[in-house]
Amino acid sequence: MRLKRNKSKKSLINQANFSIENIKSQLNHTSDLKDREIHSNNQIFIILYIDSLIDPEKLESKIIKPLTKMKDNNILNELYSQEISTARSNKVAINGLLDGYCLLIKKGRNSEGFLLKTNASTDREVSEPKIEKTILGAKVGFVESLDKNIFLLRTVTKSPDFTVKEYTLGSSTTTNVSLIYLDHVTDPEIIKKVEQRIKSITLNSIRSAGDIQDCIEDHTVTPFPQLLLTERPDRASANLKDGSVALIIDGSPTVIILPATFMTFFQTTDDYITRWWLGSFFRFIRLFSYIIALILPALYIAFVSFHYEVIPLELVYSLQSSMSYVPFRPFIELMIMQLSLELLREASIRLPPSVAATFGIVGGLVVGTAMVEAGIVSYGGLIVVALTSVSSFVQPNLEMSSSIRILGFPLMLLAATFGFFGIVIGVLCVLIHLSRLTSFGVPYFSPFVPLNIKDFKDTIIRVPSWMMYKYSKNSPHYKQEKRSRKWKLDESEEPY
Amino acid sequence: MRVKNRISSVNLFFLLVQTMIGVGLLSLPHQTHDATGSDGWISILISGFFIQLIVLLIWLLCRNFPNLTLFDFSKVILGETSGTVLNFIYIIYLLTVICYIFIIYADTLKRWILPETPVWIIFLILFFLLIYGSICNIKNMVSLFSFLFIFILFLFFITFLVYDSYTDVRYLFPIGSSGGWNILKSTSDSMMPFIGFETLLIYFAFMKQSKTISALKGVFFAVLFVTIFLTYIVILSTVMLSPEEIKITPEPVLYILSAIEIRILSRLDLIFLSFWGLIVFSTIISYSFSACMGISKLIRIKHKFAVILSGTFVLIVSIIFYYMEITLLEKWLKHLGLIFGIIIPILLLLITIIFKREAASTYEKN
Numbered sequence: 001m002r003l004k005r006n007k008s009k010k011s012l013i014n015q016a017n018f019s020i021e022n023i024k025s026q027l028n029h030t031s032d033l034k035d036r037e038i039h040s041n042n043q044i045f046i047i048l049y050i051d052s053l054i055d056p057e058k059l060e061s062k063i064i065k066p067l068t069k070m071k072d073n074n075i076l077n078e079l080y081s082q083e084i085s086t087a088r089s090n091k092v093a094i095n096g097l098l099d100g101y102c103l104l105i106k107k108g109r110n111s112e113g114f115l116l117k118t119n120a121s122t123d124r125e126v127s128e129p130k131i132e133k134t135i136l137g138a139k140v141g142f143v144e145s146l147d148k149n150i151f152l153l154r155t156v157t158k159s160p161d162f163t164v165k166e167y168t169l170g171s172s173t174t175t176n177v178s179l180i181y182l183d184h185v186t187d188p189e190i191i192k193k194v195e196q197r198i199k200s201i202t203l204n205s206i207r208s209a210g211d212i213q214d215c216i217e218d219h220t221v222t223p224f225p226q227l228l229l230t231e232r233p234d235r236a237s238a239n240l241k242d243g244s245v246a247l248i249i250d251g252s253p254t255v256i257i258l259p260a261t262f263m264t265f266f267q268t269t270d271d272y273i274t275r276w277w278l279g280s281f282f283r284f285i286r287l288f289s290y291i292i293a294l295i296l297p298a299l300y301i302a303f304v305s306f307h308y309e310v311i312p313l314e315l316v317y318s319l320q321s322s323m324s325y326v327p328f329r330p331f332i333e334l335m336i337m338q339l340s341l342e343l344l345r346e347a348s349i350r351l352p353p354s355v356a357a358t359f360g361i362v363g364g365l366v367v368g369t370a371m372v373e374a375g376i377v378s379y380g381g382l383i384v385v386a387l388t389s390v391s392s393f394v395q396p397n398l399e400m401s402s403s404i405r406i407l408g409f410p411l412m413l414l415a416a417t418f419g420f421f422g423i424v425i426g427v428l429c430v431l432i433h434l435s436r437l438t439s440f441g442v443p444y445f446s447p448f449v450p451l452n453i454k455d456f457k458d459t460i461i462r463v464p465s466w467m468m469y470k471y472s473k474n475s476p477h478y479k480q481e482k483r484s485r486k487w488k489l490d491e492s493e494e495p496y
Numbered sequence: 497m498r499v500k501n502r503i504s505s506v507n508l509f510f511l512l513v514q515t516m517i518g519v520g521l522l523s524l525p526h527q528t529h530d531a532t533g534s535d536g537w538i539s540i541l542i543s544g545f546f547i548q549l550i551v552l553l554i555w556l557l558c559r560n561f562p563n564l565t566l567f568d569f570s571k572v573i574l575g576e577t578s579g580t581v582l583n584f585i586y587i588i589y590l591l592t593v594i595c596y597i598f599i600i601y602a603d604t605l606k607r608w609i610l611p612e613t614p615v616w617i618i619f620l621i622l623f624f625l626l627i628y629g630s631i632c633n634i635k636n637m638v639s640l641f642s643f644l645f646i647f648i649l650f651l652f653f654i655t656f657l658v659y660d661s662y663t664d665v666r667y668l669f670p671i672g673s674s675g676g677w678n679i680l681k682s683t684s685d686s687m688m689p690f691i692g693f694e695t696l697l698i699y700f701a702f703m704k705q706s707k708t709i710s711a712l713k714g715v716f717f718a719v720l721f722v723t724i725f726l727t728y729i730v731i732l733s734t735v736m737l738s739p740e741e742i743k744i745t746p747e748p749v750l751y752i753l754s755a756i757e758i759r760i761l762s763r764l765d766l767i768f769l770s771f772w773g774l775i776v777f778s779t780i781i782s783y784s785f786s787a788c789m790g791i792s793k794l795i796r797i798k799h800k801f802a803v804i805l806s807g808t809f810v811l812i813v814s815i816i817f818y819y820m821e822i823t824l825l826e827k828w829l830k831h832l833g834l835i836f837g838i839i840i841p842i843l844l845l846l847i848t849i850i851f852k853r854e855a856a857s858t859y860e861k862n
Contacts (some may be wrong), residue, residue: 311762411708418621420766421609424773425621432629435640443639449637450507451642 049102057118083117137269146250228260259439293391298415306419331416505714512718525733531682538825544723558700566697568861590787
């Protein structure tokens with residue numbers, strides 16, 4: 001109730017007359033709100049600013065200095081500030097102040113003020129991305145500043161179609177969010193959907209990219225991520241050129257790319273830099289490892305506890321010899337291993353790098369070997385779990401690889417209860433689920449479901465770039481001339 | 497009917513192939529052998545050709561009523577009351593087919609993979625999968641089926657591993673030994689594995705241009721594909737197994753595969769059975785989607801509740817039949833398939849032509 005009254009009081013002030021007093025009281029007379037009077041050319045100016053948000057250097061050299069030496073009556077001709085806008089209401093003025101602008105008011109003319117850009121920047125230097133590593137890709141990663149991120153993106157996407165739309169989200173604390181797309185390339189339907197969903201966000205405050213992701217993704221009850229989070233400008237730019245939309249959130253070094261389909265998470269920048277044979281091979285390896293990581297533990301359980309007749313006899317003997325000392329069922333055994341692996345994984349994130357190596361040896365090698373020798377798990381189980389975790393590390397995207405962890409346990413449980421039939425049930429459920437997912441209207445499991453052979457060109461394989469002249473992606477207008485290798489025809493010689 | 501989601505000719509291909517290839521696959525060589533001996537493949541080919549004609553007739557019927565399913569145009573053709581009765585009978589028929597598939601599925605699983613598991617648990621799982629799979633729109637269904645098509649190709653590839661010294665082409669000869677009349681007579685029996693084409697009465701309504709001949713293209717290739725696939729399976733079993741063996745093995749394909757041992761996998765039949773399990777499920781989903789569409793039109797409830805209703809019905813009936821008499825439904829379906837797949841559509845077509853029935857309102861633009 002108190003909160004409600006408070007709010008109504010604020011909105012009253014919002015509508016109140018535009019004056020310095022009102023602005024000050026709405027900002028609760030906070031101590032770092034400073035004002036300064038300047039007498040110049042028979043006029044009195046008042047500058048209002050939040051001390052902690054502005055760059056004093058800029059304020060002194062660009063605003064105070066020219067003001068004191070002013071000869072002309074028109075202020076706008078005298079100031080050096082690069083961005084000047086007029087504010088006629090308290091709300092605009094306050095938002096400007098909070099963005100690091102200073103408010104300049106001419107005494108006697110209380111109806112309007114000028115907002116001058118003097119914001120301080122705390123940008124860190126652009127550095128190499130930490131998580132999404134590549135071998136040959138650009139060594140540039142996004143930073144925490146919105147403007148700088150747009151700058152980074154624009155430098156690799158030079159196009160007059162490059163469009164930026166700004167939104168201010170959050171009702172109690174505000175965050176600036178920029179929507180970026182290439183006009184004429186991106187499907188207008190998708191842009192419309194994104195805009196609509198962003199406008200409907202009514203959160204009190206935006207903490208990170210995750211908050212926006214939660215609000216705008218199509219399906220929440222699913223282990224599969226439907227938006228791509230990236231920290232690489234080159235990747236974001238490549239996706240923009242394919243007709244995706246990028247969302248940059250102020251203060252967050254991760255940029256949201258949407259719509260993202262299942263296969264988007266298997267692409268990396270390196271695929272496009274290396275020759276296409278290698279690129280396609282890596283794609284295959286990633287997809288294969290995803291499937292392996294998903295069903296290998298379940299298959300192992302089904303094999304050893306139900307259908308040992310499927311595997312060759314020699315293998316049965318060798319598996320049996322180490323399993324006979326283990327008192328647990330294969331399912332329990334794998335669960336113990338998986339859980340201890342999750343512990344290791346979680347622990348290694350928090351550790352400083354110098355300790356991590358020791359930890360890896362102690363945690364992985366010593367515990368693993370000791371567990372087998374103590375008869376807690378068998379060699380077969382150990383191999384399966386190790387292979388699974390290695391395969392899940394192959395995944396270039398963190399969220400996609402965590403979907404394996406979430407889906408893996410139910411599959412193991414099903415395999416432990418029904419054997420192959422259980423795996424069939426599990427796989428069928430996953431397929432049904434995948435066939436229904438969409439990401440901003442684009443089918444999630446896209447080139448496979450619905451089957452579209454044309455789009456295989458840049459999903460399970462990567463064909464040479466000159467061959468990608470006819471494929472849909474998210475762009476209805478995607479066109480590329482076929483002629484990049486026309487020189488080959490001109491150069492080719494008849495052997496006789 | 498206002499059609500929200502349209503399907504293309506290619507989509508119809510996947511829909512039809514997945515609906516037609518189903519439980520009949522495993523026991524097919526055994527059944528054809530009972531009827532015609534080593535000439536089973538001829539009768540399958542003839543039935544395949546025959547089905548093409550039937551499908552053509554169904555198309556001729558449906559093109560009079562664009563955007564209308566069987567459940568809508570039956571009322572136009574037969575009048576309100578008798579149309580409703582026909583719809584009701586059709587729904588019962590479709591549900592009976594699902595019951596039959598449930599029973600065969602559970603029975604096969606029990607005999608080959610899960611001998612100790614109580615059957616009602618398998619039924620219960622099938623029930624949940626049916627409900628999860630059928631609450632969707634036709635676009636979802638088509639996309640799922642087009643992916644599952646890959647598994648049909650897998651089935652093909654698995655059977656390639658079979659060729660070995662066991663094969664004896666002489667089992668096929670002399671061709672036509674069982675007599676031309678016998679072969680023709682058995683085509684009515686070999687029509688059984690083809691059932692699934694009657695769902696076209698419903699799916700044609702979702703076509704973009706059901707009037708043009710291009711709508712028929714997907715259907716034509718689907719029936720062709722199924723015919724070739726089934727013929728291949730029958731020929732494979734005839735070549736691999738001696739006539740005496742086929743007589744006593746209810747699932748010849750699995751029997752053949754179980755004997756094969758390649759280096760890394762010893763029991764191919766279990767792999768085959770797993771893929772087969774996926775494909776049968778698409779048949780179940782397709783049938784239950786059609787049936788639920790009828791139910792929701794008949795008693796005006798939402799699709800979701802229709803699915804739950806029909807799922808419960810199927811669960812109860814199939815459990816009852818499983819413990820009572822397994823083969824009873826199969827005997828019934830042999831005749832029911834003929835009646836509902838062939839005779840009734842032909843009758844409807846005749847009435848439409850003779851009495852010049854036309855659709856009152858069609859949302860052609862939509």
